[in-house]
Amino acid sequence: MDKFDQAILAVLSENARTSVSAIAERVNLSRSAVTERIRRMEQTGEIRGYRVERPPYVEGEAKVQAYLEVTQKGYRCEEIAAQLLSLQGVTCCHGVSGEVDLFAFVETTDMQQLHELRYQIDQLLPSDVTVTTHVVMREWR
Structure with a gap:
C-alpha cells in the first residue's frame, strides 16, 4: 500500500460515498487510476465493504x-x-x-x-x- 492508496482510504474513511472524481482530484490521480486502486483494495481485503451506520435511536422507531x-x-x-x-x-x-x-x-x-x-x-x-x-x-x- 503506497501513499496514494493511503490517501484514497483516508478520503473514503471520511465519507464512503465520495465520488471517484472527487477522490481523484484530492489525491492527484486520474479517475481510472483511483477506480483501479479501489477495486484492487476491495479484492485484497484492504477495503472490506461499505456500510450504513444509524444512530442507536431513530425517531419513530420502537426501541x-x-x-x-x-x-x-x-x-x-x-x-x-x-x-x-x-x-x-x-x-x-x-x-x-x-x-x-x-x-x-x-x-x-x-x-x-x-x-x-x-x-x-x-x-x-x-x-x-x-x-x-x-x-x-x-x-x-
Whole structure:
C-alpha cells in the first residue's frame, strides 16, 4: 500500500460515498487510476465493504434501551458478563467500582421483549445475584 492508496482510504474513511472524481482530484490521480486502486483494495481485503451506520435511536422507531445494574456476592463478574452477553439484546457489560459490580446495556424492540429478556436473566443467573433495570427515558449527546 503506497501513499496514494493511503490517501484514497483516508478520503473514503471520511465519507464512503465520495465520488471517484472527487477522490481523484484530492489525491492527484486520474479517475481510472483511483477506480483501479479501489477495486484492487476491495479484492485484497484492504477495503472490506461499505456500510450504513444509524444512530442507536431513530425517531419513530420502537426501541427500548436499558441499563441492568448487577450486584453479586463474590468475584464472578467475568462469568456473569459472559452469561449476559450470550443473550440477544445485551450489547455490552462494564465492571464498575462501588456498590454495584456490573452494568449491562441492553436494547430491545419493545417493553415486552425487555420483560422477556429480564425473565431469561432471572432464570440464568444464580439466586444471590440482584439485577435492577433502569430504562433509558431520554438521551443527550
